[in-house]
Amino acid sequence: MKTNPTLHVACLALASSFLLHPSAFAQGTAFTYQGRLDESGQPATGLYDFRAQVYNRATAGEPGDALVSSTLTFTAVPVSNGLFTLTLDFGATPFNGEARWLWLAVRTNNALNYTTLTPRQAITPTPYALLSGRLSGQVSAAQVTGTVSVATLPTGGNWALTSTLTLDTPTLAVDPVNNRVGIGTASPAWPLHQVAAQGVVRVDSTANAFGSVLELRNNTASPTYLGAINFNNAAAAYPGQIGYRADDSLTFRTAGADRMRLDNAGRLDVTAPSSSVSLNVVDSIPPFSFFRGLKATSDSLFGTAILGISSDGTAISGASANGLAGNFSGAVQINYASPFDKPHLLLKDPADAGFARLRMQTGSRPFWDLAMGGDNSVRFFAEGNGDVMVLNTNGQLYVNVLTIRGGADIAEPFQMSQPDLPKGAVVVIDEEHPGHLKLSSEPYDRRVAGIISGAGGVNPGLSLSQTGVVEGDQPVALTGRVYVQADTSNGPIKPGDLLTTSTSPGHAMKVTDHHRAQGATLGKAMTRLDEGEGLVLVLVALQ
Numbered sequence: 455m456k457t458n459p460t461l462h463v464a465c466l467a468l469a470s471s472f473l474l475h476p477s478a479f480a481q482g483t484a485f486t487y488q489g490r491l492d493e494s495g496q497p498a499t500g501l502y503d504f505r506a507q508v509y510n511r512a513t514a515g516e517p518g519d520a521l522v523s524s525t526l527t528f529t530a531v532p533v534s535n536g537l538f539t540l541t542l543d544f545g546a547t548p549f550n551g552e553a554r555w556l557w558l559a560v561r562t563n564n565a566l567n568y569t570t571l572t573p574r575q576a577i578t579p580t581p582y583a584l585l586s587g588r589l590s591g592q593v594s595a596a597q598v599t600g601t602v603s604v605a606t607l608p609t610g611g612n613w614a615l616t617s618t619l620t621l622d623t624p625t626l627a628v629d630p631v632n633n634r635v636g637i638g639t640a641s642p643a644w645p646l647h648q649v650a651a652q653g654v655v656r657v658d659s660t661a662n663a664f665g666s667v668l669e670l671r672n673n674t675a676s677p678t679y680l681g682a683i684n685f686n687n688a689a690a691a692y693p694g695q696i697g698y699r700a701d702d703s704l705t706f707r708t709a710g711a712d713r714m715r716l717d718n719a720g721r722l723d724v725t726a727p728s729s730s731v732s733l734n735v736v737d738s739i740p741p742f743s744f745f746r747g748l749k750a751t752s753d754s755l756f757g758t759a760i761l762g763i764s765s766d767g768t769a770i771s772g773a774s775a776n777g778l779a780g781n782f783s784g785a786v787q788i789n790y791a792s793p794f795d796k797p798h799l800l801l802k803d804p805a806d807a808g809f810a811r812l813r814m815q816t817g818s819r820p821f822w823d824l825a826m827g828g829d830n831s832v833r834f835f836a837e838g839n840g841d842v843m844v845l846n847t848n849g850q851l852y853v854n855v856l857t858i859r860g861g862a863d864i865a866e867p868f869q870m871s872q873p874d875l876p877k878g879a880v881v882v883i884d885e886e887h888p889g890h891l892k893l894s895s896e897p898y899d900r901r902v903a904g905i906i907s908g909a910g911g912v913n914p915g916l917s918l919s920q921t922g923v924v925e926g927d928q929p930v931a932l933t934g935r936v937y938v939q940a941d942t943s944n945g946p947i948k949p950g951d952l953l954t955t956s957t958s959p960g961h962a963m964k965v966t967d968h969h970r971a972q973g974a975t976l977g978k979a980m981t982r983l984d985e986g987e988g989l990v991l992v993l994v995a996l997q
């Protein structure tokens with residue numbers, strides 16, 4: 455090429471319709487462009503390469519001038535006597551209804567550089583595209599098929615309909631007078647009104663955890679509800695509402711009253727009519743059920759029906775004017791490292807003259823109460839028998855009959871002059887250490903004090919002491935039954951024989967000299983010892 459080519463437009467013919475989406479006529483997005491190319495003032499002939507683009511302005515450099523398409527490249531296009539034909543397909547994206555201009559560049563086949571052809575050519579609509587500007591009134595399904603989409607709304611403007619637009623299935627009705635849209639109804643009663651066998655609204659969103667997928671907003675000045683969802687039936691007999699209130703709480707309402715409110719501090723309040731329950735969580739509703747303030751059920755092996763945790767305060771609080779504030783059908787466990795001023799379980803009657811009580815009962819049998827009250831004493835109350843045991847704050851215990859089953863003797867702790875004396879050993883008063891006892895070592899010793907308890911598996915049944923005044927390190931049996939270390943140095947021992955101290959340290963022997971035994975007798979033997987040494991059960995009776 456010796457000079458730059460020039461473009462002369464002979465005609466612009468569109469062989470197919472220019473549509474954004476496929477229609478019933480299968481018209482695509484490609485269109486045919488025919489032009490004339492002159493070189494050095496003469497019609498060009500030969501093979502040429504072309505490039506094509508779409509711009510939004512007629513002249514390069516205009517304000518807002520921008521490329522709105524991809525670049526199409528054509529190689530070895532035949533040009534005969536200046537005429538050539540290109541089939542251009544930029545897709546639907548560049549053509550949104552605004553004016554568009556075609557930009558072309560050309561070079562001799564396989565030459566180094568392209569030459570831009572001027573001026574840009576305006577892209578005019580096809581006859582089929584003219585239909586979109588004339589659609590109004592009733593549009594049939596044969597005229598609108600495929601997908602109808604809107605990319606953007608006009609800035610600062612509105613889409614307006616001058617009549618009702620109706621689609622056969624489902625019916626889409628627009629009431630422009632009252633600004634209402636209906637789906638499945640010809641006369642929408644609400645701004646958005648849907649009637650269907652399954653009234654479902656689906657929103658697919660890629661919003662993050664706090665992105666607004668559906669927003670309900672009340673633009674009224676200082677409204678009670680900032681946004682709400684209403685529920686009702688055709689007869690308007692069961693109105694319900696979920697609303698977000700101006701006090702920053704989420705509220706559930708039925709019959710025009712708040713039933714449950716969740717505030718921004720995480721507190722859940724449930725309110726119900728007096729004839730109903732406050733909160734009832736059940737797995738089934740029996741034919742006849744008792745109303746409960748709160749019922750929770752856990753069927754798993756290690757499950758927890760109700761879990762209360764509080765670092766400071768009250769985890770679970772229940773109140774009932776007449777009935778049960780809580781009812782548990784399983785064991786209740788409290789795991790808490792309780793300091794002295796915070797109990798694991800607190801039972802409190804608000805009246806000074808009242809009783810804080812714990813009631814226990816099996817079946818229909820008489821109940822037991824463990825109660826505190828009255829003169830601030832702890833009482834065991836048996837139905838039909840009253841207070842059977844009372845413990846006063848000064849430590850006095852009152853009981854009708856006391857039966858001890860853990861031991862068989864009455865003992866007192868004593869300080870020993872010798873450490874770790876054996877159980878069952880006979881001990882006497884130590885004259886050199888007032889208040890102390892020591893191991894016996896003389897026969898018929900009138901200083902005999904008793905027998906150290908615990909031999910033969912017989913433990914003290916009752917131990918008497920006074921803290922800080924009369925204390926000791928080993929219990930000595932003063933009365934009752936106890937095993938004693940014994941020998942037959944004074945003959946075999948048989949039941950009924952009186953026993954006294956022996957020459958063998960800590961041992962007892964049979965009394966044969968009753969005159970010497972006065973004041974030195976331990977008690978009576980209850981078992982026998984034929985020879986040697988061994989344990990003998992003795993009924994202690996010092997005399």
